[in-house]
Amino acid sequence: MKKLFKFLLVLTILVVVASCGTRQNGQLIGVMERPSWKGINPYGMVYVPSGTLHIGPSDQDVANTFVQRPKTISIQGFYMDDTEITNNEYRQFVYWVRDSLAHSLLDHYGEGGDEDAETEAIDWDYEIDWADESLDELFYQGDDKFAGKKELDVSKLEYEYQWFDWQKAAHDRVSNRTAHIKKDKIMVYPDTLVWVRDFAYSYNEPMTRNYFYHPAFDDYPVVGVDWRMSNAFCFWRTKLWNSYQAENGVNSEDFRLPTEHEWEYASRGGHDLAPFPWGGYYIRNAKGCLLANFKPGRGNYPEDGGLYTVKADAYFPNDYGLYNMAGNVAEWTSSSFHENAYSFIHDLNPDMRYDAKEDDAEAQKRKVIRGGSWKDIMVFLQTGTRHWEYQDTTKSYVGFRCALTFLGRSINDF
Numbered sequence: 001m002k003k004l005f006k007f008l009l010v011l012t013i014l015v016v017v018a019s020c021g022t023r024q025n026g027q028l029i030g031v032m033e034r035p036s037w038k039g040i041n042p043y044g045m046v047y048v049p050s051g052t053l054h055i056g057p058s059d060q061d062v063a064n065t066f067v068q069r070p071k072t073i074s075i076q077g078f079y080m081d082d083t084e085i086t087n088n089e090y091r092q093f094v095y096w097v098r099d100s101l102a103h104s105l106l107d108h109y110g111e112g113g114d115e116d117a118e119t120e121a122i123d124w125d126y127e128i129d130w131a132d133e134s135l136d137e138l139f140y141q142g143d144d145k146f147a148g149k150k151e152l153d154v155s156k157l158e159y160e161y162q163w164f165d166w167q168k169a170a171h172d173r174v175s176n177r178t179a180h181i182k183k184d185k186i187m188v189y190p191d192t193l194v195w196v197r198d199f200a201y202s203y204n205e206p207m208t209r210n211y212f213y214h215p216a217f218d219d220y221p222v223v224g225v226d227w228r229m230s231n232a233f234c235f236w237r238t239k240l241w242n243s244y245q246a247e248n249g250v251n252s253e254d255f256r257l258p259t260e261h262e263w264e265y266a267s268r269g270g271h272d273l274a275p276f277p278w279g280g281y282y283i284r285n286a287k288g289c290l291l292a293n294f295k296p297g298r299g300n301y302p303e304d305g306g307l308y309t310v311k312a313d314a315y316f317p318n319d320y321g322l323y324n325m326a327g328n329v330a331e332w333t334s335s336s337f338h339e340n341a342y343s344f345i346h347d348l349n350p351d352m353r354y355d356a357k358e359d360d361a362e363a364q365k366r367k368v369i370r371g372g373s374w375k376d377i378m379v380f381l382q383t384g385t386r387h388w389e390y391q392d393t394t395k396s397y398v399g400f401r402c403a404l405t406f407l408g409r410s411i412n413d414f
Helices: 001-024 086-104 131-138 166-171 205-210 227-250 259-266
Strands: 045-048 051-055 071-075 078-081 156-165 181-187 330-336 366-370 387-390 403-405
Touching: 045 259, 051 259, 071 259, 078 259, 086 131, 086 227, 086 330, 156 227, 181 227, 227 330, 259 366, 330 387
Parallel strands: none
Antiparallel strands: 045 078, 051 071, 078 403, 156 181, 330 366, 366 387
16 A cells, blocks of 8 residues: 555656646746756866956067057856867867778768768768779879879878858848858868978978878867868867767867957966966076977077977976977967057957958968967967967867867856
8 A cells, every 4th residue: 555655646746747738837947858968177277267458568678569559358268178189089080081081982971961962961970991992083093193102192082171250240231141151162171281390491391291190290270170170170170079968968168269368368377467377587497407399599499398399298288288388389369460450359258350351461360379389489489479370271280179169157056
C-alpha cells in the first residue's frame, strides 16, 4: 500500500511539473524549456574581464605623430587566445580545406548529398586514398614538378568565407538581408616566400622551405597570412565550434580578430597605463634578461634568445595569462587604421572599421597591427604603440590571435 502511495505521489508531481512547461496559468513567466547556458571555456583561450582603459601614449611620442591621443574608454569582457595562432593550429585549417577538396573529388558525400551541396554534406568518415588518380589535379603536374616530387599545389587550396555587415544593415532600412551578407574567396596556404621577399640581400631560403612545413616549427606563430586570411580562419573556427556545439542547441558568439583597443586592454594585463605587458618601464628584468623577442640593437637579433620567431608560449605571460603580447610577431586586429581615429571613436567598445574594396585607395586598406615583432625595435613593443599594414599584405613578422566576446556580466556568474 505504501509503495502504491509513493508511486501515485511521484506520478502527481511529474504531471504538475510537466504541465508547468506547457501552461502558464495566466501568469507572465516567460517562455519555458529554453536551452540552458552555463558559459563556455574555449580551449587555449583566457578570460579578460570588462574594464576601463586609458588609451594613448604610454611613453614619449618619439616620432611626434600624435596618433595616440589620450582617451578613457570601456571594454566589454572577452576571451582571447593565450598565444598567437601557431603553425600547427593554422595547419588544421589548411588540412580541412585540402581534405574537403579531396572528398569532393572522390564523391564522398553523405546521404542526400551531391557535388553541388554545401561542404557539410561531405561524409568525413570516408578514408582518403591519396594515390587515387582523381586527386591528381591537387598536385603539381608536368613542368611544375620539382625534382620529381609529388607536392600539393597550394594555389588550389581556396576557401570562401562570409561576414555580415552590421553597420550597413543598421543604417539601411530599405535593402533586404542579402545586401548585407558579404563573401570572399581566398587562398589559405601561408605565403612562405615572405622570408625571402621581406629582406633584401639576405639568406632566408631555409625559413621559406621549412617554417610552415617542418615539425620543428609546429609551435611557432604562423606568419605569411594577411588580414583576409586571418578573418577566414576565424570564420572556419566558428563553424568548427558551432558544428560540435549544435547538439546542445546553443552556440556562442563568433570567433574574430580583436579590435585594436581590446588588444591593447588585454596586453596590459590589468595594469592601467603600463608601457609593457609585464607592467614595468624596462625591457629587461633585474638580472638583465630581455623579456620579449625583438631586435635589441643594430644587427643584434639573437640576444633575447631567438634569431627569428620563438615558440608562441616563450617568455613569461602577462597577468591575464597571455603570452608574447610584446614581440615575437605583430598581430592583426579588426580595426582600420586612421591617424586621427582617437579624436572621434566612441568611449564604449571603440572600433574603427572599414570594409575596403579592391579598387579603393591604398590608404583605405590599412589595418592596425599591434605588439611589435622579432625584427622590431623596442618602441613597437609598447602597449600603446599603433602601427599598420595593408590588409592584402603578407609579412614574415605579422600573425594573429582570435577573440570571442563574453556573453554575460562576469565569468563568476556561472
